[in-house]
Amino acid sequence: MVKEIERAGIPVVHMCTVTPISMTVGANRIVPTIAIPHPLGNPALSLEEEKAIRRKLVERALEALTTEVDDQTIFEV
Amino acid sequence: MKLELGYIQIKDIQFSKECKVDNGTLYVDPDAVKAYLYEDDDVKAWVKDFGFDIAKPGESVRITPVKDVIEPRVKVEGPGGVFPGVISKVETVGSGKTHVLRGMAVVTAGKIVGFQEGIIDMSGPGAEYTPFSKLNNLVVVAEPNEGYQDHKHEYEHAVRIAGLRAATYIGELGRSVTPDETAVFETYGIKEGLEKLPNLPRVAYVHMLQSQGLLHDTYVYGVDAKRSLTTILCPTETMDGAIISGNCVSACDKNTTYHHQNNPVVANLFAAHGKTLNYVCNIITNENVYLADKQRSSDWTAKLCRLLDLDGALVSQEGFGNPDTDLIMNCKKIELQGVKTVIITDEYAGQDGKSQSLADADPLADAVVTGGNANEVIILPKMDKVIGTLDYVDVIAGGHAGSLRPDGTIEAELQVITGATNEMGFNRLSAR
Numbered sequence: 001m002v003k004e005i006e007r008a009g010i011p012v013v014h015m016c017t018v019t020p021i022s023m024t025v026g027a028n029r030i031v032p033t034i035a036i037p038h039p040l041g042n043p044a045l046s047l048e049e050e051k052a053i054r055r056k057l058v059e060r061a062l063e064a065l066t067t068e069v070d071d072q073t074i075f076e077v
Numbered sequence: 078m079k080l081e082l083g084y085i086q087i088k089d090i091q092f093s094k095e096c097k098v099d100n101g102t103l104y105v106d107p108d109a110v111k112a113y114l115y116e117d118d119d120v121k122a123w124v125k126d127f128g129f130d131i132a133k134p135g136e137s138v139r140i141t142p143v144k145d146v147i148e149p150r151v152k153v154e155g156p157g158g159v160f161p162g163v164i165s166k167v168e169t170v171g172s173g174k175t176h177v178l179r180g181m182a183v184v185t186a187g188k189i190v191g192f193q194e195g196i197i198d199m200s201g202p203g204a205e206y207t208p209f210s211k212l213n214n215l216v217v218v219a220e221p222n223e224g225y226q227d228h229k230h231e232y233e234h235a236v237r238i239a240g241l242r243a244a245t246y247i248g249e250l251g252r253s254v255t256p257d258e259t260a261v262f263e264t265y266g267i268k269e270g271l272e273k274l275p276n277l278p279r280v281a282y283v284h285m286l287q288s289q290g291l292l293h294d295t296y297v298y299g300v301d302a303k304r305s306l307t308t309i310l311c312p313t314e315t316m317d318g319a320i321i322s323g324n325c326v327s328a329c330d331k332n333t334t335y336h337h338q339n340n341p342v343v344a345n346l347f348a349a350h351g352k353t354l355n356y357v358c359n360i361i362t363n364e365n366v367y368l369a370d371k372q373r374s375s376d377w378t379a380k381l382c383r384l385l386d387l388d389g390a391l392v393s394q395e396g397f398g399n400p401d402t403d404l405i406m407n408c409k410k411i412e413l414q415g416v417k418t419v420i421i422t423d424e425y426a427g428q429d430g431k432s433q434s435l436a437d438a439d440p441l442a443d444a445v446v447t448g449g450n451a452n453e454v455i456i457l458p459k460m461d462k463v464i465g466t467l468d469y470v471d472v473i474a475g476g477h478a479g480s481l482r483p484d485g486t487i488e489a490e491l492q493v494i495t496g497a498t499n500e501m502g503f504n505r506l507s508a509r
Contacts, residue, residue, distance in 0.1 A: 017368055018402050021437050036366035036399055037291060 079263040080313035083256030087181040112301035123235035128218040138460035142194030149248035160318040162299025170317035171456035186465040195328020195495035232316040288363035289396040294323040307362040307377035364400040379410035423448035423498035449506030459485030
């Protein structure tokens with residue numbers, strides 16, 4: 001999906017946990033997330049803490065979306 | 078470490094008023110087994126009732142949903158007992174003498190725990206795809222207590238323990254039976270091995286354990302594998318039940334407890350040990366759902382391979398999808414330490430076989446053994462008898478809405494069959 005959307009000319013950030021697979025399949029902007037069963041949350045945290053993490057991840061993704069890249073890039077959080 | 082296995086061939090199972098092994102027949106009193114299962118508090122808390130049935134090779138019988146398959150064994154000499162840390166007390170096993178009731182298994186089945194239990198057909202085309210159709214199976218069908226839907230982990234634990242307890246009870250019946258055949262398995266200490274087999278390549282088995290959590294779990298001496306770092310086992314430890322399955326993962330490529338007890342990679346490395354190679358040890362590592370865990374565990378695996386001065390490593394996977402990354406990380410990092418690898422996996426290449434087989438790949442993974450394509454579609458004929466229930470055929474992994482057809486036949490992917498594409502190479506499917 002990431003590659004098809006980019007082929008249509010729209011930049012994509014792939015937010016995922018297993019970044020090596022994302023690299024293998026050819027995503028260009030990658031933001032690492034929490035865990036496979038809960039990529040954008042963490043049931044071990046309180047609601048407030050979880051919300052803060054989500055905001056951080058989304059803000060990082062938006063930043064990645066607007067950053068020029070020459071090669072596949074992982075935007076560490 | 079040296080272990081002698083004494084094989085007692087079980088040719089038949091019959092229900093009886095007494096429990097014994099006599100002249101190759103297992104006589105079993107279901108009420109006695111049931112009473113033993115209920116001595117466990119967790120079993121008592123979560124299992125409403127147990128049904129018992131016998132399934133023999135060639136019968137028109139379908140067992141589903143299958144949770145685990147276990148071979149009954151009993152420790153007759155040496156330290157520890159079977160399933161250490163779970164049934165027996167924690168003590169290092171893998172030495173002394175163990176009796177094996179070969180040719181049979183305890184199969185746990187019944188109302189679904191997760192959505193990934195499987196099917197064992199005792200005859201017909203489906204039987205060709207599962208090694209368990211060739212065994213005499215004592216099937217323990219568990220019925221959950223009310224409210225189990227909200228307590229699936231507890232229920233899974235109870236059924237897991239029940240299966241292991243049933244196998245322990247049956248295994249005990251072989252304690253004083255004279256085995257039909259014995260075999261001795263021994264690996265050496267590091268220095269000892271170098272002295273005894275100075276010119277043979279040093280090979281270890283990297284045994285990846287399913288540990289994704291949410292009912293995808295494996296236990297080592299009772300320790301949840303996802304909470305452990307990569308470590309070393311003597312190969313004979315697995316033969317005494319040091320590793321057990323707590324998996325409700327896709328049936329075709331999950332390692333049941335029986336697979337761990339009879340791991341063919343271990344068996345084949347032992348067959349070559351001292352002849353063409355020096356079988357150094359098993360390295361067990363996990364398949365967790367956090368990237369940091371994947372990084373850490375595969376780093377550790379590669380480090381141990383180097384520390385042991387290996388020449389080669391065989392790496393087997395369990396499950397598919399994101400564990401493909403653990404597999405590739407292990408392979409790549411071990412190769413970069415100068416140790417040759419062969420990986421054993423299976424494929425999800427689509428029903429037409431044309432899609433990418435693994436989710437991850439690397440040029441260093443240049444020696445691959447496959448257990449077959451799990452997406453391959455198969456039609457299973459109606460069976461005269463069902464042990465368990467057909468209620469879940471449409472929803473187990475590999476099934477689809479309408480898998481169970483009105484005439485009683487089943488159309489599904491090989492994924493539904495227990496052990497069909499096993500990644501220890503336990504089954505007969507492969508590709509060139």
